[in-house]
Every structure is written in C-alpha cells, then in structure tokens.
Amino acid sequence: MLKPLLPRLLNHLLAQNSWAAPLLQPFGGKHARLILPPFSATITVLEDGGLALAGETASADATITVPPSVALRLLAGDEAAGAAASVTGDTEFASALAKVLQGISWEYEEDLSRMVGDAPAHEIARFGRAAVNEARRKTLSVAGMFAEYWQEEQPLIAKKRHVEQFVRDVDTLREDAERLQKRIEKLKTRLQADH
Structure with a gap:
C-alpha cells in the first residue's frame, strides 16, 4: 500500500522544494533501492529530476539502507544520524539522493489550507509543530535514558x-x-x- 504512494509523495515534496529536482536531473534513468526495514522500494530518477517507482526487475545503481534506530534519530532532528545510513553502489548518485531526501521539507500548512482553509490550517499546523517538538524532546530523552542504562547498568555501549x-x-x-x-x-x- 505504501509503495504506490511513495513516488506521488516524493514528487509532491520535490515540487514544494524546487531546489531538489535539479540535483537529481544528472542522474536521470538511474535506480536507487531505499531500505528502511521492514519496508523497501526501488525508485527511478526521471529525466526532469522527478521520481517514479521502478519495476520489480530493475537493478539498483545505488542502495541506501537506513536502520530503524537511525530513522528515529533522523525524525528526532539529529542531522548527524544520516552518516549512519549504509550506502552501496554509485556513491555520487546515492549522496545526491540522500541530500535531497534529507533536505526536503513538507509545506503541510499549505496543503492543509487547500482542504480546510487558512485559519484552521494554521491552528492545526501550530498544534502539529508543538506535538512534534514534544515527541522529539521525549524521543531524545528516552534515547538518552537507554544510552545511560547501556553504559552504566548493562554495559553494551x-x-x-x-x-x-x-x-x-x-x-x-x-x-x-x-x-x-x-x-x-x-x-x-x-x-x-x-x-
């Protein structure tokens, strides 16, 4: 269910971030395998810098694997976590794609305003930002707790x-x-x- 939506979502985000497509254009026709266990998908870079879901038999020029723990750190705003992702194959292509995927931002307030109007969209976005900030704070707090536990009580780190x-x-x-x-x-x- 997620796979068919992935290219539409990514292309929507690319349209909102006009700087991104020109970075991908030089890699038109290349395939990248994105792995975020348990999900994975192979995408193709189109000639215009857009993205499409590649066929099942497409051979990946680059593979980007993001372990779940790294994904949580990225969601929590840890920009250094991107370095922990595993990249194989065409590293120049993978680096450009990773830069785009890490740098794109979603103008969700604009999207919401089309559905519910400007004022409600602004309030929903404000509430959403507060919730995300609180979740980020709690995630970092829990991660810190686990790190301390694994360093002090059960030395794994x-x-x-x-x-x-x-x-x-x-x-x-x-x-x-x-x-x-x-x-x-x-x-x-x-x-x-x-x-």
Whole structure:
C-alpha cells in the first residue's frame, strides 16, 4: 500500500522544494533501492529530476539502507544520524539522493489550507509543530535514558572517555612496540658486528 504512494509523495515534496529536482536531473534513468526495514522500494530518477517507482526487475545503481534506530534519530532532528545510513553502489548518485531526501521539507500548512482553509490550517499546523517538538524532546530523552542504562547498568555501549582512553592506550602500545623493534634491530646489528 505504501509503495504506490511513495513516488506521488516524493514528487509532491520535490515540487514544494524546487531546489531538489535539479540535483537529481544528472542522474536521470538511474535506480536507487531505499531500505528502511521492514519496508523497501526501488525508485527511478526521471529525466526532469522527478521520481517514479521502478519495476520489480530493475537493478539498483545505488542502495541506501537506513536502520530503524537511525530513522528515529533522523525524525528526532539529529542531522548527524544520516552518516549512519549504509550506502552501496554509485556513491555520487546515492549522496545526491540522500541530500535531497534529507533536505526536503513538507509545506503541510499549505496543503492543509487547500482542504480546510487558512485559519484552521494554521491552528492545526501550530498544534502539529508543538506535538512534534514534544515527541522529539521525549524521543531524545528516552534515547538518552537507554544510552545511560547501556553504559552504566548493562554495559553494551562504551563511554566516550573509555573509547578515547583505549585509543590512547593502543597508540602508546604501538609506539612502545616500534621502540622495542628498533632496539632489537640495534642489538642485532651490534651482535653481527661483534662476530
């Protein structure tokens, strides 16, 4: 049910974000597989920079996989979360598509005003923004709670300071090993010179 709506939704958003289609035009005819478990779809970039659902047999030039946890971070407004998405295939194409998908915004108030009028649309949008901000705040709070639990109570995630200390220890060990190797070489050279 979601697949047939995806191209219409994306093209509607592209129309509202006029900067996006020119970024995709150079990739006309290419296919991208978007995977957000449990959903996935293959889309085609049209010559005008629009998007269409690709056929079942279309081979993807690029694949973008967004784990559910990353999707939640993106919805919460964490712009750095996009780097956690997995990209394979034509990285230039995937980067352009990801930039467009991350940067497009929905002018929902404009869409609502066509259905219910300007004043009700404004009030609904204001309520929606407040609800989204509260949901984002709670999501970040819950994510922080889980991170703290997994760091303190059930250590599954390393603390930043522990990772930094580990990296420093590894660097020190590597430097010590290099110094030891040089000493061994000097000793070998002395022993060979004495014989």
